Amino acid sequence: MRSYHLDPGHGLAGLTVQEHDIPEPARGQVVVRVRANSLGFRDLMVLAGNYPLPIRPGVVPGCEGAGEVVAVGEDVSRVRPGDRVAATVFPRWLDGPFRLDNAAQLGTMVDGMLTDYAVLGEDGVVPIPEHLSFEEAAALPLAAVTAWNALTSGSPLRPGDSVLTLGSGGVSLFVLQFAKLAGARVIVTTSGAAKADRLKALGADDVINYREDPEWSETVRALTGGVGVDRVVDSTGPLEQSLKSAAFGGDVAFVGRWLSGAAGARPIDPALLFRAGATLHPIATGSRTHFVELARAVEVHRVRPVLDRVFPFEDVPEAFRYVESGGGFGKVVITHD
Template sequence: MKSYHLDPAGLTLREHEEPEPGRRQIVVRMRANAIGYRDLMVLAGNYPLPIRPGVVPGCEGAGEVVAVGADVTRVRPGDRVAATVFPRWLDGPFRRDDAAQLGTMLDGVLTECAVLDEDGVVPIPEHLSFEEAAAFPLAAVTAWNALSGSGALRPGATVLALGSGGVSLFALQFAKLAGARVIVTTSGAEKARRLRDLGADEVIDYRAEPVWWPRVRDLTGDEGADCVVDATGPLEQSLRSVALGGEVALVGYWLSGAEGARPVEPGLLFGSGAVVRPVATGSRAHFRELNRAVAAHRLRPVLDRVFPFTQVREAFEYCEAGGGFGKVIISHAS
């Protein structure tokens, strides 16, 4: 079997013997992966969590269980599963003990066979292909956590999603399933068209309107959005856009750049009357909840482009170039 690794020389491909599972471990033959901006940060060594030298990168993957170790009860050989990004975060609030993450501190899933804890996987909805299922573990779980924690997954709520990256696309899809009204910011007419096709009620071009928060207030009758899924910043504009008693789910503080990183005036923070909640992906419980909604509504993710496993480097170059719309997928299909 082959695995990619992060070495001082960069991303390398190595050959190994097929692994054997230990107690309460399983072996998953990976069928597809997804990559994105988070993975670019890991490759650049610019990620908030420690990165173990030689680690197998990648935190998003789906495949088939091919072997189980002693005392495994949750899955059986032949089950289709997706990996959880934080395999120790099962439920409840995020704690320090939950911080071990695939692809940084733990070996990830950019490999042909991954050894995972049985608690670190969830079943894949039947209607999804492996390529589609691989799109969910990071961006979708983050979006679900952002929305469900704020109570915005309800009819009549107003959700503001910043940008058209993976988290915001899933936030749009999940919020529309729940009957919410969704406003999205993006750049350019083509992305705006595609967002409307996905169900966005209003789209604001932040290049044409760099100061876009007055438009949000206008579109909401000066009430503001019940939940702002802030994946891009700037936080100042999110705070001016959120409703009194609403929530800003801060999921992309490192994406905000110089403008988004500016200090926020305490008066603005207090005056917003809102909660600012950092969202670090989500737990296995979040993943299982969203999968029930995905299965019930037969929801499918937005995929941008699929690369073969042999072209992972090209896939990273494509991500780095930017401009895509949807998840970039690595397929293991021969």
């Protein structure tokens, strides 16, 4: 079997491929034959050593992967050989609020999914919807779980509510799909006309070009009759504009991409926080329970993730370069032979 390994802080030069024996599961563990992975902005941060969680030298990178169970250890009851599963990003975070003792994350502190065979705890895998391919299922563990957590944390999302999501990255595309399933009106910001057309085809009610409209919070309020939106999912910033877009008593789900130095990292005036009257929720992906819930919704509603490009396992470095180049629309996926 082949595995990628990472020397953090050295970029692609620190990414190597090694061969190992196929592992055996211990008590409570399963071995998954990985069939597909997904890459995104988070993986670039890990590659550069610019990630808020510790990165173990030599770790197998990649927190998103799907495949089939090929072996189970003693006392495993959740899955059996032949089951199609995806890995949870935080294998110890089963339910409830995020806590530091649940912070062990695939691809940083523990070995991840850019490998032919992965050893995981039985609690660290979730059955995938039957209608999805492995490539589609590999797009769920990070972006989709984050979007689900962002939409379900705080006050419940009701039909007729308004949702603003920023950009057309993986999280925002899932927010758009899930919010429309809930009967919400969805406003999306993006950078150009081509992406705007694709967002509208996915169901966006309104799309704002943030390059042409840098004070887009004013447009959001105008579109909502001056009230603002019930929920903002902010994965790009600036947070100031998100707060100005939210209705009084609304929710702002703050995804942690700002930690990399994105626009949302600008200091916020405490007076704006008070005047906004919105509740700010930091979002750190989600728990196993979040993943199970969204998988059920995806299966019932036959949701299909938006995929951009698929690369073979041998071309992972080229896939990283493509992600870094930006401009894509949908998830970048790795497929295994």
